Amino acid sequence: MKQQENKSQSPDGSEKKNLKPTYGGKNINWFYLFLFGMIVMLSLFSDPATGAKEITWTLLQDSLLPQREVSKIVVINKEVAEIYVKKTPTGTTENDNVLNNFFQSPEVPRYTITIGSVETFEDKLQRAQAEFPAADKIDVQYQTRTSWLSILSWLLPFGIIVFFWLYILRSMRGGQGGNPLFNFGKSSPKISDEQTKISVTFDDVAGLKEAKIEVMEVVDFLKNPETYTKLGAKIPKGVMLVGPPGTGKTLMARAVAGEAKVPFFSMSGSEFVEMFVGVGASRVRDLFKKAKEKAPSIIFIDEIDAVGRSRSKVNAFQANDERESTLNQLLTELDGFGPNTGVIVLAATNRPDVLDKALLRPGRFDRHIYLELPTKEERQEIFGVHLRRLKLAENVDVGQLSKLSPGFSGADIANICNEAALIAARKKKEKVGQEDFMEARDRIIGGLERKSKIISEKEKEIVAYHEAGHAVSSWHLKHVDSLVKVSIIPRGKSLGSTWYLPQERQIITKSQFIDQLCAALGGRAAEEIIFNEISSGALDDLEKVTKQAYGMVAYYGLNKELGPISFYDSTGRNEQMFGKPYSEDMAKQIDEQVQILIDNAYQRTKDLLLKHKDELEKLAQLLLKQEVVEKEDLVEILGQRGVKQLEKTTESLEVGNG
Structure with missing residues (x-):
């Protein structure tokens, strides 16, 4: 096996030799083609009857035998008779062209005859030579031969199958060295080390101060382990990052990789689960083996719920033996470490409720870090990070942007910044302005404006009064969020929209719940x-109201008739059960109380709108005129908010004791 030397310059200027097989890659396909061609050539030229001319019995009987030109006849495999002729001078005989053939020698057959049966052929030959002297009679010889073509006829299909599987296995190998059959159970994590540095650091993670403190402790242990071990402390073996989508779990893990400056192995939970039995467990073993060899190191498993789901009996009918064996191997590897081997496991999920309890117990994932949606101050920091790369106009107010984006995650804020830049570029601007951010926010929340959507004048009027009803009722309700603007321009699937500035609340009182119901029914x-008359345009409002009312009655215990009970299940197991966690009589009471609550809220809203019917008419006409009404126009029509609040207690909404 020869190898070709390729010299290249290394970064330090020294020559570096790369040894590459000359038969690798596409060259091996040419080798197979050449080998196949050689086999075909040998099969053609090794057969002595290849250049023989096939004749009929009549020519043999009437021409060759009477002229005494036949030297011998050989019957091959009782099927074909090879006729050898005597060597004669070049003259007028018919077989001169065959004798002068470049590829033939004198001891090769000149003619062949296909015989039906040996007995018939011998009988004809004997009768044709009946009058010949004994010395001129030709004896028949018999031979059994195996032709290369006959061998290839049954070897070729097997060869094609072998070559096909070799091609499939080379494709499955994906460029990794070694035999692909032995690499099938190997893990393929993304490895970050000194050669492949990650540029993300904790400076790129805005907000999440408490989470960063806990994670930085892990990084500090990897850098200075003796500080902890000399006191007898044990660093957590596993750190679980839990939070809603987009809150920065994967970004936090990348920052750990960038700060720790140790080998970082990253894999997704779905990469362990395969349809082949035992592959997932084998990949888990291989991953931890690689990490231990390069300790201190970090393993990051993203979306660990793909492999770490609960093995409870409730999910027995959904059981996956391969996934469970992979989870068992993961549990074994986590619990099989020495206390200070220097390998730490990070994992991320947004569904901690479905994880197996054995995975979350102390000794495996000791520390759970919850990444919540950012607060106003944290959103301002996140905006600061994502605005670094943008060319901003002077009117951009980061504080106002953070106020107008409550409930937004870090990914949502990044999307707003990018969308604002795209909008500014579409308008051929030099810098991104505040109005671009507002337009981007509206587009992300409500969808793209569909000004080209054609609706009739009657439908447009219904939409205008519908949105005006929301605006007037929410304006005069004390506990509803502040109104920003009203629009009847279609966005996404909605024909109109009312924009609020939500307050950041950790708890919601009963009166706040009821005011929200009334505003939604406006x-x-x-x-x-x-x-x-009423239309189908309130479908989304009714869905929201019904869910909220059931939450008040069945989950939050805000109904005096039923008392302080809750059927909420934080584990999520009730969703997997076919029955409800309460009796039919209790279900009937819940339905009755929900209906009473919604009916009274609807009546309260109607009374409020009848009292302010003039304001409802003015706002609807203004919407029909200019399609979008900002807060300044709302103040002019409805007055200052809080001055004309409807003086009516929310306790009267419930009947009986509720």
Whole structure:
């Protein structure tokens, strides 16, 4: 096996030799083609009857035998008779062209005859030579031969199958060295070390101060382990990052990799699960083996719920033996470390409720770090990080942007910044302005404006009064969020929208819940008051109201008739059960109380809109005129918010004791 030497310059200027097999890659395909061609050539030229001319019995009987030109006849495999002719001078005989053939020698057959049976052929030959002297009679010889072509006829299909599987296995190998059959159970993590540095650091992770402190402790242990071990402390073996989508779990792990400056092995939970039995467990073993060899190191498993789901009996009908064996191997590897081997496991998930309890117990994932949605101050920091790369106009107010984006995750904020830059570029601007961010926010929340959508004048009027009903009712309700603007321009699937500035609340009181119900029913109530009929436009409002009312009654215990009970299940197991966690009689009471609550909220909203019907008319007409009404116009029509609040207690909404 020869190898070719390729010299290249290394970064330090020294020559570096790369040994590459000359038969690798595409050259091996040419080798197979050449080998196949040689076999075909040998099969053609090794057969002595290849150049013989096939004749009929009549020519043999009437021409060759009477002229005494036949020297011998050989019957091959009782099927073909090879006729050898005597060597004669070049003259007028018919077989001169065959004798002068470049590829033939005198001891090769000149003619062949296909015989039906040996007995018939011998009988004909004997009769044709009946009058010949004994010395001129030709004896028949018999031979059994195996031709290369006959061998290839049954070897070739097997060869094609072998070559096909070799091609498939080379494709599955994916460029990794060694035999692909032995690499099938190997893990293929993304490895970051000194040669492949990650540029993300903790400076790129805005907000999440408490989470960063806990994670930085892990990084400090990897850099200075003796500080902890000399006191007898044990660093957590596993750190679980838990939080809603987009809150920065993967970004935090990348920052750990960038700060720790140790080998970092990253894999997704779904990469362990395969349809082949035992592959997942084998990949887990291989991953931890690689990490231990390069300790101190970090293993990061993203979306660990793909492999770490609970093995409870409730999910027995959904059991996956391969996934469970992979989880068992993962549990064994986590618990099989020495206390200070220097290998730490990070994992991320947004569904901690479905994880197996054995995975979360102390000794495996000791520390759980919860990454919540950012607060106003944290959102301002996140905006600061994502605005670094943008060319901003002077009117951009980061504080206002953080106020107008409550409930947004870090990924949502990054999307707003990118969308604002795209909008500014589409308008051929030199810098990104505040109005671009507002437009980007509206587009992300409500969808793209569909000004080209054609609706009739009657439908447009219904939409205007519907949105005006939401605006007027929410303006005069004390506990509803501040109104920002009202629009009847179609966005996404909605024909109109009312924009609020939500307050950041950790808890919601009963009166706040009820005011929210009334504000959501304002559109339907306005349609009934103005047009004396209702439409299907309140579908989304009714869905929201129904869910919220059931939450108040069945989950939060805010109904005095049922008392302080809750059927909420934080583990999520009730969702997997076919039955409800309460009796039919209790279900009937819940339905009755929900219906009473919604009916009273709807009546309260109608009374409020009837009292402010003039304001409802003015706002609806202004919407029909200019399609979008900002807060300044709302103040002019509805007055200052809080001055004309409806003086009516929310306790009267419930009947009986509720």
